[in-house]
Amino acid sequence: MSRSTRRAFFISDGTGITVEMFGHSLLTQFEEIEFQQTVIPFVDSTEKARDCATQINAAATAGSRPLVFTTLVNAEIRDVIRRADCLLLDFFERFLDPLEAELGTRSSHAIGRSHGRVGNKEYRDRIDAVNFTLAHDDGMSHKELDMADVILVGVSRSGKTPTSLYLALQFGVKAANYPLIPEDFARGALPPALLERKERLFGLTISPERLAEIRHERRPGSKYASIENCRHEVEQAEAMMRRHEIPWLNSTTRSIEEIAAKVLHEVKLERHGGF
Amino acid sequence: MSRSTRRAFFISDGTGITVEMFGHSLLTQFEEIEFQQTVIPFVDSTEKARDCATQINAAATAGSRPLVFTTLVNAEIRDVIRRADCLLLDFFERFLDPLEAELGTRSSHAIGRSHGRVGNKEYRDRIDAVNFTLAHDDGMSHKELDMADVILVGVSRSGKTPTSLYLALQFGVKAANYPLIPEDFARGALPPALLERKERLFGLTISPERLAEIRHERRPGSKYASIENCRHEVEQAEAMMRRHEIPWLNSTTRSIEEIAAKVLHEVKLERHGGF
The missing domain is CATH 3.40.50 (Rossmann fold)
Structure with a gap:
């Protein structure tokens, strides 16, 4: 029997390197499924998010919606993606809330921080x-x-x-x-x-x-x-x-x-x- | 005023590269706090997990427990860490359940898959x-x-x-x-x-x-x-x-x-x- 296939998108407002690594390490836990993977980096506006949503919807088939892994710090951008026909797994959303509660402070929601400051x-x-x-x-x-x-x-x-x-x-x-x-x-x-x-x-x-x-x-x-x-x-x-x-x-x-x-x-x- | 500091651990059963990238991209959202970071890779037994728990407990101070980011596929190992005095943020636990439900299959819970197969x-x-x-x-x-x-x-x-x-x-x-x-x-x-x-x-x-x-x-x-x-x-x-x-x-x-x-x-x- 051939392996079943599923579409997976990795969407980031930055380089996409973190979200790709994050999603990839989860997908390797599902060996019997073949994932067709697309990385979309630099999605830093709702307009670009709408383009992503269009691509996701086009990839959805009956009974098999795409998996969408995101690292999006902006809630508005994330909401555009969420309305697409997909399972959205956002990395920041799940973890920033408990971190904010624990640290007693708000996160900066600044885009493109992941890879450190140049010049430091x-x-x-x-x-x-x-x-x-x-x-x-x-x-x-x-x-x-x-x-x-x-x-x-x-x-x-x-x-x-x-x-x-x-x-x-x-x-x-x-x-x-x-x-x-x-x-x-x-x-x-x-x-x-x-x-x-x-x-x-x-x-x-x-x-x-x-x-x-x-x-x-x-x-x-x-x-x-x-x-x-x-x-x-x-x-x-x-x-x-x-x-x-x-x-x-x-x-x-x-x-x-x-x-x-x-x-x-x-x-x-x-x-x-x-x- | 000097920035407040907090201990952070990144614990993995593999190389620790994914969990470090994952935790780091979250911590960069809290600019006003200085994080003292420790990576502990290759924690693939409950014995090694107990060593980690000891380190975590030693780092905990009144009112400031360490943040612990993990990518641990084995629930038993994770439970040892969870019992330490910390805020545990496990990457697999949060995402594998919704993925298993969506894909209608169990994940393999195999350690050390993240970085792909050598020779492919x-x-x-x-x-x-x-x-x-x-x-x-x-x-x-x-x-x-x-x-x-x-x-x-x-x-x-x-x-x-x-x-x-x-x-x-x-x-x-x-x-x-x-x-x-x-x-x-x-x-x-x-x-x-x-x-x-x-x-x-x-x-x-x-x-x-x-x-x-x-x-x-x-x-x-x-x-x-x-x-x-x-x-x-x-x-x-x-x-x-x-x-x-x-x-x-x-x-x-x-x-x-x-x-x-x-x-x-x-x-x-x-x-x-x-x-």
Whole structure:
């Protein structure tokens, strides 16, 4: 039997990033249904809300109205959407009331606050972290390595670069990364520049089968991508992490978000995300 | 008068990224209060929940109990937290019931679903996009530029690189970027390789004052950072965008998230984020 389908809209007066993440994490709890998803950001006027309502009504079919997730701070805009043929799940409406009661104050109902102020310290930290991470990708530079919050080590294509960038962009963490290569294995030790900062090191490993798959996409049929070579490199890398007592994680079945959050948690780094 | 302060906890059985974004966007609506925030991810057992409850109780003071935002799919774990001295705002509890009723089915209550499956197409698209974006940062390569979903142009330090990386990591968008330099202004036109893909171009500009500030941090006292030079470059860059009729945006007061979402919206790119 094919999975049933349902339309879902994510509507925001800002970027739509929060509402999409919010709605998506709920929808993943309903595996047997396929959701056709539409994000509509920057709905900051009743006129734009009316356009949304038209789209929602057009998507409604007999017995299957669309799900509409919203983060709308303006009640007037929200009411326009509510009158459409949908199940409305508004994120602010449900939570602002109990928060206002608890805090004994009114919320500002200001649009577009979610992602922090540009120019504040948190925000500048994130940009600095991105620049640092780019300058220290793939072992490019050992300069200022003492400024790194974390240094990821692992064989080529074990997930170090995307994880480093995510740590920088999302959490403002200065993440360097260093690829373990045959020279390191021959030497039987990490470079001294890294060992001096052992408490900042974190290892990523991966199953040899998955690694071979990823490497074959980049260099089909190469020795680099062969399963024998991948097995050898992974074995050597894991032995080295054990020898140096570096905490490590297998990235094979984990998303960038999970790997990044685990690294933060294990290295006990503070999250100073700007979102 | 100093702002009042309040403790806030973000507790998740997964990465904590969704709950932190969710709670943060609500708290930014209460500007007059300073929130001391703690994220506790990977709370996937009642034992870990009891540790959280202890932390919450220790943070409670007379007349000021902590705010606790949670995304916990397991009711037993949630109940442990609920018994702590706090205002509990659980994201799943409030929304899963109406969703189950609407969809006529039970949710799976599976932990750690939020960020998508590793190895599915969406996820691979994101990794491919990150690799593409890194290879096409700062005009590094015109190779395979026809595969770019978007090409950001703008003067050095106008926000192109962080925006490109965010587009790739968050939305799986292949974003190249190209810096406008004096040679381009002297020529009075963009390089032919870019003009061939004009429908994918998007410009970023910035106020000369902010640009000078950012550049002074990197190269203090340089001609590159001088306000005169910044004024000249920004003027030339904006004239060029107008001449080529490229859509553009001023990044001065916008967060990476806002810029990225605006670019997607304007270039009418599909979001295929993996979160």
